[in-house]
Amino acid sequence: MNSFTSENYLKAIYKLVEHGNDAVSTNAIAQKMSTKAASVTDMLKKLADKKLINYQKYQGVSLTPKGEKAALTVIRKHRLWEMFLMEKLDFKWDEVHDVAEQLEHIDSEKLISQIDKFLNYPKFDPHGDPIPDMNGKIQQQKSKAISKYKKNDIVKITGVVDHSASFLQYLDKSGLALGNEIKIKDVVEFDRSLHIVINKRSTLFISNDVAKNILAITK
Amino acid sequence: MNSFTSENYLKAIYKLVEHGNDAVSTNAIAQKMSTKAASVTDMLKKLADKKLINYQKYQGVSLTPKGEKAALTVIRKHRLWEMFLMEKLDFKWDEVHDVAEQLEHIDSEKLISQIDKFLNYPKFDPHGDPIPDMNGKIQQQKSKAISKYKKNDIVKITGVVDHSASFLQYLDKSGLALGNEIKIKDVVEFDRSLHIVINKRSTLFISNDVAKNILAITK
């Protein structure tokens, strides 16, 4: 089995590849893992030895099919655990991530398949991120940030980009949650800030910075 | 926080102290942990530095109050997770231990208090072992091995001594489970083997070796 640490590296590389980058740099990984470039280079050699990544000195890395499968398994476990914590144990969406970071490394196929069943096979986690199935298949939502919609568009919130506790707590306090209907009432030209109406009831003013971090689809 | 490994040492020492031994020997720990005496000595020094155990060269060890609290917390988590796996995820009682060995090290107070609540504050785990409460308090059962009962005694199964999967599977196959009523129909003088009646229905013959590993109280 892959170590706790290896799993975290694979997950980090997966997410960097996912967000555009074709070959991921040593520095990018170091930043994402809050570690130093020298440590990353050491680990990359080990992961390459195990055929989990494609790596040639100075050329950046990508996941092999084997490495991608491993990464997707960790992500599947993380997101299922987040869902479990929220649905069954009354955690709030800003509390689940840190615990899931630990639980995602528990090694038991039966455990995770039973959790999946217990939750009735959810397709998305509490932040709107897709949960890979047993085979690593992902069901993508074609949503975009609400900052990209126009005046009078009516959309449904499907996810968040920023996953930090402070951002999620701000959304809670503002009455924003997954599934909410949002109408773009007005767009301020100067700074792209938005006036929105939530569920046809309350109105709210949000900055462009916030708007860029809320994902939605047209209703 | 204590490392994964430290927690396992503390748990091992706790269980050795629990089963009679006053000061636990290096060799006993090595055997229980499936490691070597030299490794144990190294670890004992570290645990002593952290004031988790009382240790003087060649004199054996015991837990300090701080060490005992830590051990009981791990045991509480282990047994709650076993209960969760069995009650909520349809694991069998011979399948829960290995996964609980991993889950017991997850560090989150909220997680464990919510699991406890979710299970409705169970007092005993799937093997009949007591689950320490938040403060480390244990509710002991005054049960003894059915090998110690006499002919015509009627008792209720409350736990097992041996926790191995093979023993538990043997009990399953024989129709023996926690809560069952057992009548000692006959005791064979020669080898102390027993004829028993389960729930007033089926009769079964068990060896003294088996009888010593089944705990029960008089009905």
Next chain:
DNA sequence: TAATTAATTTAGATTAGTCTAAAAATATTT
């Protein structure tokens, strides 16, 4: 009590993961 045996500790290595500082390679400017 002395000799022998058993238990425990120390010494010295090893492995995984990390770090800092220095060297080497690549990318960017001039």
Next chain:
DNA sequence: AAATATTTTTAGACTAATCTAAATTAATTA
């Protein structure tokens, strides 16, 4: 195309946990 800046890798060291082999202490036996 050189010079400079940036990125990446290497070298060497550190910690936690482990091991084998040797030394030391304690326990048992004669």
